[in-house]
Amino acid sequence: MSDLVTQIRRDGYAFVDGPAMRAILEANGSLADWEAFAASWGDLGLDTYMADGGRYRKRRFAAYRAGPDGIGRKTHQPHYQSRDYNPLHGDIERWFEPVLPEIGAGPSMQTILQTCRGLFDQLTPGASWHIEVHQFRIEARVEEEGRPTPEGMHRDGVDHVLVLLIHRENIRSGVTTINDLEGHVLGSFTLAQPFDSALVDDRRVMHGVTPVEPVDPERPGFRDVLVVTFRRED
Numbered sequence: 001m002s003d004l005v006t007q008i009r010r011d012g013y014a015f016v017d018g019p020a021m022r023a024i025l026e027a028n029g030s031l032a033d034w035e036a037f038a039a040s041w042g043d044l045g046l047d048t049y050m051a052d053g054g055r056y057r058k059r060r061f062a063a064y065r066a067g068p069d070g071i072g073r074k075t076h077q078p079h080y081q082s083r084d085y086n087p088l089h090g091d092i093e094r095w096f097e098p099v100l101p102e103i104g105a106g107p108s109m110q111t112i113l114q115t116c117r118g119l120f121d122q123l124t125p126g127a128s129w130h131i132e133v134h135q136f137r138i139e140a141r142v143e144e145e146g147r148p149t150p151e152g153m154h155r156d157g158v159d160h161v162l163v164l165l166i167h168r169e170n171i172r173s174g175v176t177t178i179n180d181l182e183g184h185v186l187g188s189f190t191l192a193q194p195f196d197s198a199l200v201d202d203r204r205v206m207h208g209v210t211p212v213e214p215v216d217p218e219r220p221g222f223r224d225v226l227v228v229t230f231r232r233e234d
Contacts, residue, residue, distance in 0.1 A: 134226070
């Protein structure tokens with residue numbers, strides 16, 4: 001964790017490969033329900049707010065708070081971003097189906113949240129956090145490419161972001177690029193195997209992901225990720 005803190009402070013982001021990220025998580029908790037956790041991406045609701053008219057994104061959403069008493073789930077609420085950060089879908093309250101209770105309270109999710117808190121507390125000491133969790137499935141079809149970031153290069157309007165790959169199936173591309181706030185490319189990589197992760201200081205850098213396409217047009221193709229954002233509460 002100390003190496004990650006150093007890298008994020010220096011570069012504004014870090015890529016962590018799957019085996020290393022899994023080891024970090026297991027050192028901070030349990031992944032005992034990982035099989036059921038990953039399988040829950042097969043039961044997401046369609047994102048009906050897509051301004052590009054796309055039907056390629058499915059998701060579930062949950063909000064948590066991390067404070068002196070630990071991490072607790074908040075009452076279900078809409079996801080909201082300012083148009084300053086999301087010109088495509090900003091300035092509206094977007095209601096998504098909630099993360100299933102057994103998934104949100106299970107050991108894998110709790111371990112991920114606790115690990116993020118341990119890391120982000122070092123980057124922003126003394127904070128109480130508003131946490132948002134997004135389960136995303138981006139589907140790739142011959143007639144419709146899947147766009148993980150339809151808004152393009154962007155910031156999320158938070159302090160810190162984790163993007164953790166759950167699974168890729170029958171897709172090509174999906175390259176993550178990190179830019180500084182002036183648009184200069186700082187790095188790029190592909191989340192290719194389970195647990196591959198990007199950790200981003202959203203105050204300092206922008207991120208975007210290229211569209212995904214099916215390798216075999218006769219088979220389903222999709223990219224499943226968990227996105228966790230931490231925003232300091234006043």
